[in-house]
Amino acid sequence: MTRQDISLSVGNISPQHIQEAETYFEGRHLSHIRFRKIGLIAAVVSCFLLLSAFAFSIFSTLSGDSLVMNAQYSGDGIVWLEITNQSDKELKLQPIMKLYYYSTQELVESTGEEPYVDDLSIPAKATKKIRLDLRRTYDIEALENNKNDFFYLQMTNDGFTLGQTWSCMVSFVVSDYVTPYYELTDVKHLDSVLPSLQAYYHNFTPDIFARWPDAFSYMELVEAELSKAGGNIVRPTNDYRLCWDSYNWMVSLFSSSFDAYNKLMGRDDTENFTPISVSVPCLSDDGEFKGGWYIPIFFPYKYAVADIQSPQDYAFVRGNLLTFEQMEPYKIYEDEQYVIYEMHEFFYTDLRTYVEDMLLQRDDMYFNDEIWRRIENFYNYFNGNPELGERFQYQPFRHDEPMSIDTVMELSKLGTALTVEDLSPYLRGHRDAGNRYGVGMSSTIDDDYEFFYSKNMDGTPIGFFLIHIPTGDRLQIGIADVDDTDVAAFVAAHSKPEPRCQCAYTDGFYHGWQLTLDWLIENGNHIERGDFDGACRTEPDKEDYYHYRFIIDDNFFVYHCWSESRHEWGYVLVHKPSYDECWLETEDIAAFIEAHQ
């Protein structure tokens, strides 16, 4: 092994080890300095030593990453600090602060008075909101009028000289935001809603924070109506294992208590539903596609068979109290465990009017005839079609169950599933550690730094690939098999010259077109990782390849995306399904817009 191999190998150790070695001495260094300073003072005033030593024991020595601080100005000189103490010790901030201009980093002139502040103790592993009253400390009017600059404020746990400090940005511009409300145009379907509940549905707001006051009043009214009705009112189930298989990248499944009007779908916010929605593109201020939004089209209500004792039992569906006998025409799925009803008639009467109401809420939503046709095609294809119910399938695992590579393969929805034997050459580096849950690969991986830093390059793995993404504790995975024949056919179909440039990793080395790509699966204490061969391609080539791999079939659009014509996929290809919790997201959703217009 050469010296270059050795330095490369050492260079590729886990980022966690590198981070640990960087921060390990911080606390020790701090305590060392304090010890010396306190010792010096002790020669003069011994009682101060005792006080300081005691202070050191009670003030937490946190690393910078152990605390997250955000500030929001609410007007009248009041700043709300939201502080998350991620350490194992209680954090005690002091009631002193510094405020700097962001642009010049100069200290803002103060009156010398300290701010009024609540209790500044934050328990270990807790988040606390603290009110900071700056009225006697700063010229509030001057701060509010300084609209061209940000500020950052600093807090400390032990004085700004000896203690640790934390900063966060704050703006003193007072928002003139007024919650928007819109009158519902499509109201015919509301005729069947219980009279006392109808007002709730007649207007709506896109503001997800403003929906709560309305929802709380509504829940009280609902409970009054339900207790008046008596009988067995069956709650819907929340078992995500029985999940609609979208099997395409233009449909979104999001679980929520609220519908797209921000209105409760059930009797309260504990009842969740997963509408089947069509994704549509959105535009940023500069006219670029920035992702997608969704328009719920079908509304499955799922119940446990065991909970329904009689056809005269009730279901509560968006303001309507219906017996299960009345629900019968809406049934789309039934097995020994669950029964599902599709209830979109209780959400809208006319599809076009409904969609236009949606457009009112989002002025960033991109809408044209092509998108409208896709929504309409989707509705027409599934409305009354038994396939809508047939697509409900039991998913093979839950998030709290151990996941193995077998399970991952079972989860494959985007291509032919690989077998464990297929993968066995790649299964290396098993170990028991960690507490995260995810799958990642090359340029899309978030927690490993083996991605490519050139904006125009990416790696296309040969063998198989995993698309995205470990984020939080959710599994998000798409997987498809790709073999040499696939790649060769792609190259031939597009007349791509074989490797025409080199890839650059973040390691600063320039590599040839043949790459080794890492994969990683973590679930609780179980980690599997390994690597596989890949080929380096330019970004346009990669996009072409994805199109080729997944959209080569002429029927794909008609059958899976309900579009009448073929258009290029969006500028960015991101697919984030969660078969664990039954939701799916695709962005950017620009596929049905003429490419590069």
Next chain:
Amino acid sequence: MDDNQIVALFYARSEQAIVELSNKYGKLCISIVHNILNDTQDAEECVNDAYLGAWNSIPPHKPNPLSTYICRIVRNLSIAKYHANSAQKRNSQYDVALDELENCLSSPATVESALSARELPRLLDRFLDSLDVHSRVIFVRRYWYGDSIQDIAAKCRLRSNTVSVQLSRTRDKLRKFLSKEGYIL
């Protein structure tokens, strides 16, 4: 400024991002490059290239932690430079550290050696996981950051000799570990 704010500046394409990155991690980056290359001019070049790498890669990436991200870019650029300058006289801390590891990691030259090289980072991770945190940090500071024995000793408040002995024991453990895994005979 915290890391999230610096990353936000990168996302806003504000050149202030580089300034803030440099303010916060510049000294750390310089020390890593200097340990490896022992050349002030090269160090500045590498650090500037690393900032450019960060500028080009954020967005789309959101590194967390930012320090490890930038350190890794800096180190790898330095190593690339180091090997490009391999004809030069060996004179850096990193040469000495590499000599120490070379004795420990040399594997038989076989057709599997390329595979072994690919496998080694995984094995190193597993080995580091098996160490106590103090030994692990000293190992990483020495062979990843390229710190001198004296620097590590000062940081740990130990005598240099103690650090040397500890590193020697860790390398012995590594040799045994790799032998057990079939990596070296």
